[in-house]
Amino acid sequence: MTGPARAEAPPGRGRRPKANVLSDGQGRLAALLISPTMVVLLLTVGIPILLSVREAFFRENEGIDPQTGILQGGEQFVGLNNFTAIFAGLNDVTGNYGTMDRFINAFINTSLFTIVCIAIETVLGVLMALIMSKAFRGRGFVRAGILVPWAIPTIVSALMWRLIFDEAGIMNRLLGQQVLWLADNPYSFWAVVLADVWKTAPFIGLLVLAGLQTIPADVYEAAKVDGATAWRTFWRITLPMVKPTLVVAVLFRTLDTLRMFDLPYGMIGPAKYSVETLSMFAYEEANQTRYGPAAAYSIVLFLYIVLIAYLFVRLLGADVVGDEESKALKEQRRRKKERARLAGTRPGKQRTSITSGGMP
Secondary structure, three states: OOOOOOOOOOOOOOOOOOOOOOOOOHHHHHHHHHHHHHHHHHHHHHHHHHHHHHHOOEEEOOOEOOOOOOEOOOEEEOOOHHHHHHHOOOOEEEEOOEEEEHHHHHHHHHHHHHHHHHHHHHHHHHHHHHHHHOOOOOHHHHHHHHHHHHHOOHHHHHHHHHHHOOOOOHHHHHHOOOOOOOOOOHHHHHHHHHHHHHHHHHHHHHHHHHHHOOOOHHHHHHHHHOOOOHHHHHHHHHHHHHHHHHHHHHHHHHHHHHOOOHHHHHHOOOOOOOOOOHHHHHHHHHHOOOHHHHHHHHHHHHHHHHHHHHHHHHHHOOOOOOOHHHHHHHHHHHHHHHHHHHHOOOOOOOOOOOOOOOOO
16 A cells, blocks of 8 residues: 655745845845945045035134134034025125126036036937947047047146137137137136037947947847838937936936036136036135035035936936846835735735634
């Protein structure tokens, strides 16, 4: 006689679930590998940010103490006065937009630089990427020539364009008239825009080129067979498939332009209110030993940049990290919560009912 038949396990019940990449020890290894970088970031970024936040609530003592008659020194706690003074209108200047507070003028300059430069750079960057993606004789030389401006240090570019826009420079000779590009006027704003577009449009072109190279050639062949025009192919195939890369490129350039400093400072100079940005204003305040207001301006600029980055990620779906495993885990948790919500229970808990034998 044979023993009782062994009950077969339900399908899939006896299998061990596939180990997750982050749960099989690699998560600890990854944390160990990136820990030196995190320590460096803490020392070079985290601590200065905390010190700046602390400095924003203090102000240097100035003048003579009326009780002792001695020149005051040190600093005193002023609370939010450094932030409220930003909007008090105590430091009016005259720029391209009339007479207004210096901070508001710098804020408008920073925002307009970002909007104008990014719009032009995005269009030119996509065109550069389309040109560099084509197969033609001398393509390597064209790619190298397009990327050269981006490789030049910014301060070197500023000095080079300063010579071009000089009163006796090449630009005025080409135009046949004397334009004061380097003075404090609207022309200096457009001079900085031109220099920034020349230098950083290749950056967007380089990232978009990387996205173009991931599009299968079969897609374009199918569109050609269907009789799609070049414009329709670009609008319906190329642009949607390269959108994730393009959005990330625009995000990086936007955050970089919001903190613009070295190009207008080296090209036009300090205290030129037609091109003064928030970074330049904060630097000038710190250079005058007004560290408290300078820290307050820097914090406002930091919050402005964080807000723009948040809007990019939320509204445009910019995938800055690009971690497929993290996205898969996030989607798995979302589905688990959704199933638990539909079942009327919390995640990880199940509702149980105890009834007596046979009773409903």
